[in-house]
Amino acid sequence: MTAALPVPRVRGPRAAGVGGHPWVWVAAAVLPVVFLAVFFAWPVATLVARGFIVDGRPSLAGVQDVLAAPRTWRIVGQTLGQAVAGSAVSVLLGLPGAYLLYRCRFPGRRALRALVSVPFVLPTVVVGVAFQSLLAPRGLLGFLGLQESFVAIVAALVFFNYSVVVRTVGALWARLDPRAEDAARSLGAGRLRVLATVTLPALAPAIASAAALVFLFCASAFGVVLVLGGSGYGTIETEIWYQTTQLLDLPAAAALSILQLVVVTASLMVAGATRARQERALRLSGNPVDAPLRRGDLPAAAVTAVVVAGLLLLPMGSLAWRSLVTADGIGFAHYVALGGRTGQLTVSAWQALLNSVVTAVAATAIAVVLGLLVSYVLSRRPSSPRGRRFLRGVDAVFMLPLGVSAVTVGFGFLITLNRPPLDLRSSWLLIPVAQAMVALPLVVRTLLPTLRAIDPRLHEAAASLGAAPARIVATIDLPFALRGLGLAVGFAFATSLGEFGATSFLARPDRPTLPVVIFQLIGRPGAENFGMALAASVVLAVLTALAMGLAEWIRPREVNPW
């Protein structure tokens, strides 16, 4: 049996209610929905609504002006262009990587899987400097003449998102039953033909899903676009930042936020539809399959080696190398300096690292608890198409925070969470809350496949034996969910650790996180500050790799991470 073969779907007689009466999942939904409503929908809606009020009167004029301006549509075009190119190249390069890292067995595979995840959480300001330095006329890759080019932006986007494709596609590829491919080959098809006619069609849902997710990340990329794009370049995200933080032109910002919501929602609908297919396919496939590297794997290995070495390791390596270059030669002086309060920082970088870890632990706790609840609700299988569509809609809504500007959310916080009992504007708690919102979609994508893989008959059997709904959740759903929890915790933790966009608006100078300290250090003159910023980035990268490696280690093999 392969993923491509149609197999009757298992569906219980009372599919909607299996595993608990409706009230169980209503109860489960309340907390995440309130969380999202209070910390996302309300602030964003309130700020956007302000854009429709000009001089105290409702008006469409400001918004219309923006929508009528040719510049706006040029920016929308650039946003779409960079997102399409970024996701297309990520997929093209990610496919061989997925094959190699999930279908082939070789020493160091686990370390390599953790390594490719590191860029995903590196601070954009540091990555921007790394890319700029490599591409500058005198840089290592200066001969390519790519500085301030569209290609440079796409390369950086692929750098960040390569692992999304590798993981999403790889997890499905690992479970593709090899017998369909074997059959095709024994019938005389060549390797390429098998790939084109058997393997890729089976992987199509995962590929489409990965592409849509990467599209979302690329469309809302901010820092790296500002740094690498050169001065003439702008996207919806950078424009929202400029109109909101520098001009406080709320009508313009509102128009752009609405455009952004349209783009993001459309890409989420594509993602949702394809993911639905993928998750169905997963239940049909066999156990993970891999084989030792063979000669035929050479092309995939070669492409992956070039990508990992040239696109991932070169920028990361140049960061690591420059963090060791000091005034007195090569050494660890910048790392040692991180320990002191050398006059430039409010606290030492180690203290900031501790703040980061504490914040990330809090954010992870919030994201995982909410993620478990959301995944539980989304894993239900309503029998009516309407019910399924509704759940898909809920799924998309919880993904929205990934695609909506942190500026819009941050400024929205200011005019909504401003009176007791919700006067949280200067509360430390708002930082983990903001981070949890960004991590939540990743947690859901990690947990959902495991929960969806639960055979509904287990629920039915338990119910017919007289188990109460709560007991069914505790004895069936929870143990299944816990199997995916390691990876979910890893993702949530790593994401919070590197998160900067939302955090920067809420930054507390007396209690900075490590990305905030890196941002401060790199904004100051002197080789020592620059070296310390790079050293701190390396520390952040290593910590991330460790967290991801640990998650990879705990992770059960059958979980599809997205």
Add this chain to the structure above:
Amino acid sequence: MSIRKLVAAAATAVLLAGCAGTPAPSGTPASGTPSAPTESGTLTVITHDSFALGEKTIAAFKAETGYDVTFVAPGDAGTVVNQLILTKDAPLGDVVFGIDNTFAGRAIGAGILSPYTSPALPEGAEAFAADDTHALTPVDYGDVCVNADTRWFAAKGLAVPRTLDDLARPEYSGLLVVENPASSSPGLAFLAATVGAKGDPGYLDYWKALKANGVKVVKGWTEAYTVEFSGSSGKGDRPLVVSYASSPAYEPATEALTSTCFRQVEYAGVLAGAQNEVGARKFVDFLLSAAVQAEIPESMYMSPVDPDVELPADWKAHAARVDAPIQVPVAELGAKREQWIKEWTAGVIG
């Protein structure tokens, strides 16, 4: 089905609560009310993201006043001012530090500040005042100047340029990198320097000449100084960069061109509607205290407004002294800043 309604109802309820809670744009009593200043046990300080003082210094302020002090740094000076304007009806905090002279006009005009004349303002520091409203108290300043990599010029046997006009001359073609004034505060300061020196609209012709002479524009100071500039860690290929008069203290083989400088002054102010006006005033006084003024150069890379403060040795040796910076009045900066950026973008970026 009932679930859907319930979820929708919950969301609507929350949204409605939000709308109902939106403050009405009524006239809150602004500054100058004759009532006694407010005080509470907590103090919320809003700063820009370059704010840094040592833990010990801050602890001393907390111990002395007994307040529970919270610091919030939402972004650069522009972000801070705009957030404060947005939240005028329910102020974010009690006191703000980090509004500079390019945004001061806007902040004062929006009425987000309440006047305070600090008795701690050192003699000689009045010269830095934004205007005569006492809404903002000067705390520190920095001169944004073109910096040159002296080693590069020596190796080429080329004289280091001295003036803004020099930068447009053919022998310095392709050597200068500047920050985009739309995304960078030194970039904006340099734009202001050209406006101050060449007038409006004369500055646009000057920029046309710079553009013809191969000026490069990057996003921010970090990219300009650490990537493009030849005199710093990035070993870029441009020996002229817009940075600070104090930068040579950290890169001794560089020099600031003192006739290209625009003076950025950073102010503190008591927020209108503060819950703790007494504490806010104490914090302004604290920023002007000898201890903080002495710490400012090493912590925030700015010069203290107190002329009697001893500067660090590196600063004395290498930082440029700028006696006659290019001036633009705060009110004009506040009124025309956006227009200049727009015109500059149209003319230079295209």
